[in-house]
Amino acid sequence: MSLDAAMPRATTPAILPGSGGLRGALSDLFWRRPQLLLLLMLLPPVLWLGIVYIGSLFALLLQSFFSIDEFSGLINREFTLKTYGDLLQAANLDIILRTVTMAALVTFASAVIAFPIAYYAARYARGRWKALFYLGVMLPLWSSYLVKIYAWKLILAKEGILTWLLAKLHLLWLLDAWLSLPIVGGNSLSVSSTGTFIVFVYVWLPFMILPVQAALERVPGNLVEASSDLGASPGQTFRNVLFPLALPGIVAGSIFTFSLTLGDYIIPQIIGTSRLFIGQAVYSQQGTAGNIPLAAAFTVVPIVIMGFYLWGAKRMGAFDAL
């Protein structure tokens, strides 16, 4: 068989004609000027971020520098720091402290629970087990947040499955002892801070597992072997090799767990005591109280905290693990 028969040389031009029409012209134009295509692709998200997102954030900040007229309930649109003065009242500081403490505890607990799960997924799970791991971690994220929380309310309620289980195990005294403690206790788990904590940890856990797993995935297995080879016990290997190398992932995960807990107002509303969290304070200030400036000032608190948090996280290399 000759080559000419398969690929007729004489009839094929060196340069193919354009496909013609508007589409052909556009294709050629975008190929010649790739920046133009990039601009077209980025314009909608940039507009969204620039105007809708940053703009509304800026409007919010602005609101916090207005004040409310206590007699008429009208907003006084003059620059003042009076609202921030109100924010620093003992009752409000109490709300901020409670929220930050809860966020820190939830973050710590998530990290402790997430690490072994992430370690298993990164080191041992292969093929079908890995798929099962991702499914297991992500599945709760696909179902309604409210349904999950109400489900937890049933689990934690006095007549709930947890109390029933503990009674069967003759461990009810343990639960009662815990619930009789101040601050963490209450009538039942579903109306205690402990309940709020449990549900927070449950809901935000996937956001901790995934970055930690990504960080551990990038730790070559032979580093663990090398550490062991050099005489380090498993505990020493964890402290000196695994933990430092997973730390960026833990910090990245903590950004999620910490900031999501700081801002959430639904979980403490449904499960927990009547004491407020920042999110609930914002909700009630802008809603029933109609005090938009104070609500805005409350909102600034997590933004400022997260600003510092992100600055610290960046210094620890957390964004490389995202």
Added chain:
Amino acid sequence: MTFAVSFQKVSRHFGSVRAVDAVDLDIVPGEFFAMLGPSGSGKTTCLRLIAGFEQPTAGSISIFGERAEGVPPYRRNVNTVFQDYALFPHLNVLDNVAYGLMVKGVGRPERQKAAEEALALVRLPGYGARRPGQLSGGQRQRVALARALVNQPKVLLLDEPLGALDLKLRENMQEELKSLQKALGITFVFVTHDQGEALSMADRVAVFNDGKIMQIGTPEDIYQRPKTRFVADFVGSSNVLPPDFVQRYAGQHRWGSLRPESIRIGRAAKGDGVAARLVSTNYLGATIRLALDAEGLRLHAIVPAGAALPREGEAVVLTFNREHLHLMDELG
């Protein structure tokens, strides 16, 4: 005699794969021992069995007379230089080298002094403050060596340590490793798939294939007197001769091997010898490698460059010294 490492009928199976299959092995204290074989032949698994990363499925392993089954790696006074070095990326070079001493609880000034000395030993003095990522491949290799040696191991395991280096560097490191081993007197166990490396560095070589040891011996033994066809073929690409061929020239119906450099090439119709045809020539620098077709049997010969050669396709006569034809254990 107490052996540095002794394997008795050691097997390591992964499911149905027999990575190491009933291996007997004795390594003498202070020797430079090479495990040579193609990938998947079980040599690295053997090394990992000594290090303690793998546990034998059957058989017993002892290190300097002490039973090692069930002993975790961190309780073995054996250190490994890993194939890709496995340096800790979050520690600087000095802390990497001092790691073994650190986990043993040696104080900071003392362990840093020891690490400096180890770095000087591998000719990297003053590199302590750098990160592994800032070093070249050859330098990382030296740091990995220093990190293992600083612990004064009873046995040093090297897993293809020169595999990632370029040729020039590899040759330098071969000499350096050899002299380092002589100076320190530590038992070195070296895994490689490069027969040249094994022959030039080791005191003794074990040739692995399919999870079994084909032959253990000095480099000269292995090269000159291969026991099996596999060894002859793997070590130095010997010509493996079938029994019928050997029968004709050596009078015995056995497999034989003939080194390419033992074959002499003569013009056709000049004296007796093996009639052959020159198929192709490959210029290798100092030597020329010839591919020959001797009545359907493909042979290779190596002759010094510069010799007058027949043209490709020409008929030639091959001669060789009868003593160079080595008969192997395997019967036809």
